[in-house]
Amino acid sequence: MLTDDGKHLYVSWDEYHLLTERLALKVHNSGWEFDQILCLARGGMRPGDVLSRVFDKPLAIMSTSSYRAEAGTIQGRLDMAKYITMPKGELAGRVLLVDDLADSGVTLQAVVERLRGMPSIRELKSAVLWVKGVSSYVPDYYVEMLPTSPWIHQPFEEYDGLRPDGLARKLAV
Secondary structure, three states, X not given: XXXXXXXXXXXXXXXXXXXXXXXXXXXXXXXXXXXEEEEEEOOOHHHHHHHHHHHOOOEEEEEEEEEEHHHHOEEEEEEEOOOOEOOOOOOOEEEEEEOOEEOOOHXXXXXXXXXXXXXXXXXXEEEXXXXXXXXXXXXXXXXXXXXXXXXXXXXXXXHOOOOHHHHHHHHOO
């Protein structure tokens, strides 16, 4: 649900799953076939996992991080993992890069540039749930364009501040 001022978007689990399913159909309906999925951890792990299952393709993971300050609300320096984790082989062929959103576009652009420099990757396309209006990078596939660039409150964020003692209190019903 987008707030009246357009500054915040609150997403439920049901909405999140529906957006992920819509993303899968957009990729499918495009007719583009790919060999592997590379998701960006952490935001791209949930949609990457679902797309990996729906398309029955291997899932690779690359860790990136840029949101650290102010409980993850201020973008800082981009850190990109040196290695990509995958069950076997190397990242190669036609690769679908998956993340949750194109916020500023800096992370996706940097990862795309790095991947395009890998000779084993023949073709690369990107997919996200949301693209903010301020993003400098627009992925090949996305579900929603958000012109007001709201802060997105995703359903799993409740765990960001929940520690084991809080979880114990929550589950002590």
